[in-house]
Amino acid sequence: MTCNSTMESVHDYQLQQNLLITFLFLAIFTGWRTFYERIKRSLSQVTVVIIGGGPVGLLSAFLTLKSGRATNIVVFEERGRKSVLNAQYQLTFDCQSVEFLKAAGIDFDNIEGCRHDNCFTTKVGVFLEYILDYLTVSGVNVSIRFHKKFDKESCKELDEIQGRLLVIACDGRNGQASRLLGLDEFSEQHSCNAYGAIAAIERAEARDVPTPEKRVHNLTFDLSAYGAYHSENDCSPGFSLKVFGNSKHRFISLAISKCESSVVKALRTILDRSMMRNIFMKCFNLYKMGYEQSLSESYALNHMKFSPRLFEIKLSQRCETVAYFHDCDTFVLAEGEAALSFNFHTGLDINPAIRGLMSLSKFVEMITLAETEHSISNALLFKMKHNEFVCKDLIRNGLRDYMFS
Numbered sequence: 134m135t136c137n138s139t140m141e142s143v144h145d146y147q148l149q150q151n152l153l154i155t156f157l158f159l160a161i162f163t164g165w166r167t168f169y170e171r172i173k174r175s176l177s178q179v180t181v182v183i184i185g186g187g188p189v190g191l192l193s194a195f196l197t198l199k200s201g202r203a204t205n206i207v208v209f210e211e212r213g214r215k216s217v218l219n220a221q222y223q224l225t226f227d228c229q230s231v232e233f234l235k236a237a238g239i240d241f242d243n244i245e246g247c248r249h250d251n252c253f254t255t256k257v258g259v260f261l262e263y264i265l266d267y268l269t270v271s272g273v274n275v276s277i278r279f280h281k282k283f284d285k286e287s288c289k290e291l292d293e294i295q296g297r298l299l300v301i302a303c304d305g306r307n308g309q310a311s312r313l314l315g316l317d318e319f320s321e322q323h324s325c326n327a328y329g330a331i332a333a334i335e336r337a338e339a340r341d342v343p344t345p346e347k348r349v350h351n352l353t354f355d356l357s358a359y360g361a362y363h364s365e366n367d368c369s370p371g372f373s374l375k376v377f378g379n380s381k382h383r384f385i386s387l388a389i390s391k392c393e394s395s396v397v398k399a400l401r402t403i404l405d406r407s408m409m410r411n412i413f414m415k416c417f418n419l420y421k422m423g424y425e426q427s428l429s430e431s432y433a434l435n436h437m438k439f440s441p442r443l444f445e446i447k448l449s450q451r452c453e454t455v456a457y458f459h460d461c462d463t464f465v466l467a468e469g470e471a472a473l474s475f476n477f478h479t480g481l482d483i484n485p486a487i488r489g490l491m492s493l494s495k496f497v498e499m500i501t502l503a504e505t506e507h508s509i510s511n512a513l514l515f516k517m518k519h520n521e522f523v524c525k526d527l528i529r530n531g532l533r534d535y536m537f538s
């Protein structure tokens with residue numbers, strides 16, 4: 134009896150020992166695996182190729198660099214550095230874009246420009262130079278290839294890159310890179326339920342100093358001299374006007390919500406260039422900055438370009454903006470005006486592109502870590518949904534924020 138109970142307790146003790154060893158072994162294995170996964174995740178990286186060295190291309194390079202997930206970043210830009218930095222227009226970042234870019238690490242206090250109504254306006258060249266300097270001193274392998282056009286031959290170069298690749302097409306509204314890379318060419322046109330017209334004046338004698346925009350609302354025009362009579366029943370809200378651009382290159386935009394008032398009908402149908410020229414000239418002279426010279430009729434005739442009549446404002450959206458090609462383990466993405474653009478100039482044109490870039494860092498993180506088909510699909514779905522959201526938001530609120538409020 135005693136012998137049996139001793140044998141049993143020895144057996145129990147051995148069982149407990151075995152269980153403890155198994156448990157310890159499992160704990161060490163799980164801990165080691167978690168540690169290994171964590172190290173592997175922190176080391177996962179991707180090569181990034183960007184086509185276009187405009188504001189969106191260089192910002193994409195900046196954001197991917199900041200994500201810490203890029204082994205190499207290569208930017209193709211068909212123009213030379215001087216030509217890129219000498220572009221003659223200005224960028225206006227709205228409040229949301231400023232906040233996003235600040236959080237990403239852009240120091241607006243160190244960029245020459247002007248602040249107004251929570252917006253920041255600067256010369257495009259000044260902004261691009263700031264980003265180029267940051268990319269150059271970053272220490273990571275960033276190569277900006279000026280005078281290098283991306284074409285069919287460059288596509289072959291991409292095939293030689295080892296490992297996972299992300300190619301971002303930021304080659305502007307007329308760019309061909311997305312198509313060359315295999316994204317569907319088709320674009321959808323969304324009506325913004327508004328009509329607009331634009332004028333541009335070049336003042337060769339002026340310096341291009343960043344200048345804040347000016348907005349005016351509820352304008353009406355007397356077009357009786359052109360045979361368009363104002364009807365008493367017209368209760369349309371009137372036109373919104375915006376004067377923007379730098380002091381050398383001035384732009385005037387007029388927009389009105391879709392309506393069938395007699396003035397809108399006249400401006401949509403009568404093709405009389407002198408009527409439009411007069412409207413833009415008078416608007417400019419009334420609402421220009423105090424220090425600007427007024428436009429004379431002869432100056433407007435020789436130096437002002439303008440839409441000859443009101444057109445429908447539309448947002449053009451590339452239907453396919455993100456894809457994955459399994460055979461070469463390559464993700465392709467379109468950003469900026471290569472993905473989404475208005476056929477109208479609001480003076481805040483860079484901001485739709487910045488909205489799109491707000492999901493770039495997370496997308497880069499997701500594709501770097503994605504190993505299964507499921508996680509690759511999740512990354513694609515995430516970016517597609519965000520792009521869709523940006524587009525819908527712009528159709529709903531874009532013109533209101535940029536012109537009508």
Ligand SMILES: Cc1cc2nc3c(=O)[nH]c(=O)nc-3n(C[C@H](O)[C@H](O)[C@H](O)COP(=O)(O)OP(=O)(O)OC[C@H]3O[C@@H](n4cnc5c(N)ncnc54)[C@H](O)[C@@H]3O)c2cc1C
Pocket residue numbers: 184185186187188189190209210211212217222223224225226257281282283284303304305306308309310377378468469470471480481482483484486
């Ligand atoms: C005259 C003008 C006035 C503007 N005024 C304002 C304003 O007041 N406020 C504002 O916010 N925005 C303004 N904008 C708009 C703003 O600049 C755009 O929103 C912005 O430029 C879009 O940036 P992006 O990088 O998508 O395209 P882009 O600026 O067009 O850049 C595309 C780049 O890709 C390069 N490229 C094209 N094809 C290739 C290729 N195959 N290989 C290599 N490189 C290629 C081009 O050379 C270019 O540098 C203005 C634009 C213009 C033209």
